[in-house]
Amino acid sequence: MPPKKITDREGAEGFNAWDPKILQQIDALVALATPPQAAADNSDLVREMIVTALKTEYSQLERGDVKILNRALRELRYGFRIFKNYRDRRKVTIFGSARTRSHDPDYKLALQFARLMGKNGYMMITGAGPGIMQAGNEGAGKGNSFGINIRLPFEQEANEFISNDPLFIDCRFFFTRKLMFLKETSAIAFFPGGFGTHDEAFEALTLVQTGKCDPMPIVLANAPGEDYWKDWKHFITKQLLNKGKISPEDMSVFRIVETAEEAAHEILHFYKNYHSMRFVKDDLIIRLRKALSPAQLDQLNQAFKDICVKGSVRESAALPEEMDHRELPRIALRFNRSGFGRLRQMIDRLNAL
Known part of the structure; x- marks a missing residue:
């Protein structure tokens, strides 16, 4: 060509x-x-x-700049090669503190969550280090998790459950590592952590809020009785929501949970009817597991006409531009490309129908 x-x-x-x-x-x-x-x-x-x-x-260009370009391309190519044979498996990325000990209730919660998601066919993606990351790899079991390590001068060494695994990936740059965390996953689970965990949390929330990545379930989990995420939400509500820095519907893109069962249910329920989405020209195409009745389609239009810039939510056949999942039923709409919190609410409604 x-x-x-x-x-x-x-x-x-x-x-x-x-x-x-x-x-x-x-x-x-x-x-x-x-x-x-x-x-x-x-x-x-x-x-x-x-x-x-x-x-x-x-x-x-300066040699240091060319080194960054070269290393970033090498890291991404290698990472994508590792992931490409597992694209048919849904995955959960697990974030949390490297300093959480194995006797900590949050470690046990992450361990139980990874085991439960593994039983439901999901693979885990972690940062390969100790603490919550180790709990994710341990709970997933051999051959059922990825570890994307970051080279640091302190604290970060690959945990024993992923260090010599073929699904272990080593990164020098945080940005290549974070890209793989978010690009390759179907869901994200955050457990209590430090600056790094909050960096990753706000990155994920921003990408979903702005539509730079597809909608996905984001759960914030801490052990029962703890107030880690409750206090975080209080800050978000007081300093961001109440002061107009975010919209009310943006609060819909995450859920706070206290048990492994709650976290797993939130993720599994997100894909109960919703399957995936993509844009084709001006249309947002949402693939479903089961078709909607005319009455259900009418309910959807009444509740979410505000995010349609033209026309209404309608049934759609697979379009010529779509090469995958052509067998699934679909709906289409002229989405305003800004109300991604509302889009998450519509996905919740689809899963409740």
Whole structure:
């Protein structure tokens, strides 16, 4: 296929990425590296990555900058290679303190939660370290969890339940690690932790609130009787909600729970009828496990017409642009692309029908 035009705001002045001589050599390299029976043709994207790499040399970026680009690409490629054979399995990412000891009630709660989700067919994704991360790997069992480790000068060493596992991934950068945590998961469970846990929590909440990742269940779990997340919610309500920094519907994107059973139910119920979603041009397509009756569709329209910029929620067949899950029933709407808290409320309604 002809190469796509690559735009570069800086222009890489004087560098003609589409010089026929350069393109011929790039195409020859791509063809040489592509397996004969490749399942997908990504040669156009590989070509773009090579051109970008050449531009870094021509632009004479500082060596430290090029090291970051190089290491980030290597980490992501390796991580995606590990995950690609497990994309048909739903997963839960578990976050929490590395300092939580095995006798702590929160450790036991995370352990029970991981075991329970494993029994329901889910794999775990953790940060591979001690504490809550170890509880997630231990509870999941051998071969049923991933560990995405971060290299730190202190505290973080891979726990015994994932350190020598083929599903162990080592990262130097927090941003590549966090991308994999959130890209590869179907749900997130937060347990009490420190700055890192809150960083990850606000990152996840922001991505769901702004639609930069698909809706997913987010549970905040602490042992019965503890007030860790209750106090956190009090701060969110007083300082963010009551002062207009977030909208009331944004409070719908997370749930606070105190038992492993509650946390598991929240995640499993989220996918009771809702399956997945994607945008096709101006339409949001929501895939379901069971079709809606006309009366149920009417209820949905009455309750959520505010998030439709045009028309109404309607039944839809699989569109030509959709290559997967074509057998599932669907609904479509012209979503306003801003009310993602309301969209979460609509998913809850779909699961209750």
